Amino acid sequence: MGELFISQYAKKPRTVGAILPSSRYLATKMVGEINFETANVIVEYGPGTGVFTKELLKRRKQGTVLLLIEINEDFYQYLLEEYSEEKNVHIIHGSAEHIKQYLEGYGIKCVDYIVSGLPFSSLPKNLSISILKEAASILRKEGMFITFQYTKMKKMFIEQFFSSMKIQREFLNLPPAYIFHCQK
Template sequence: MKSKYILWKILFEINKEFYEILVNLYGHKKNVIILNESAENIKEVIKKYNIKRVDYIVSGLPFTSLPKEVSEKILKNTADVLKDHGKFITFQYSMVKKKLFKKFFPSVSTKRTLANIPPAYVLSCNN
């Protein structure tokens, strides 16, 4: 029996040059969507592609350097599109914004990784 479940990978990149690099590297891959826009628009994007809810979102956004309004919109929209028991995973170089993540996700666990240079924190946020 064939599954109707499709594994989509949606990449958001606002930097035009990096966006073009991503298109060249991954644009030919099946079920990969690469967009030159902000992750703030995730709700509109998944609606456009007829995706109801998502299981996982992985982010490398530097929330400590983003404007508060942008960070809050991204996190709110991320929480809204995740399925029940969905997970938002991000890495940060400090724990300065941990309270912000807790504002949108009831469960936030952290793990420090020394494998990254400089060392970073991996935050797993669950609905």
């Protein structure tokens, strides 16, 4: 898994965003604000090798739908091998900017949580705007968009799309990361 991540970073650093997968400590904090008892639909943008996916699967209730959106072909294939047998898990090879189209395909109108591993600091601005605008539009009223970044450089940018944001820090990750919990 580590080799796959490193090789993909070497090939596509702007879309992979890091040389190593996230730590389990970061994964725990990323999903720590999710109410798994009430969550019916959780979307994960850019699951990569599934570090956050494992935590989501471990904690979700049986009927919760998990949509994994991965643009990288090699990561997508890896996710298919690892999780295609999981009940209520849908793995989509595509871009997060097309989330409404994917949700329509499964008859889903709104989402409870979005967990994002996307590197907004290295994505083109127009793509980031599109992804964040769509994310805010599909969240239910009390829904939450959860993302992490290695700096606070994109804090104000991400904040434009949500009415509130809570920030946590995880030092036990290489590099240390900021977790943004955003709500409408």
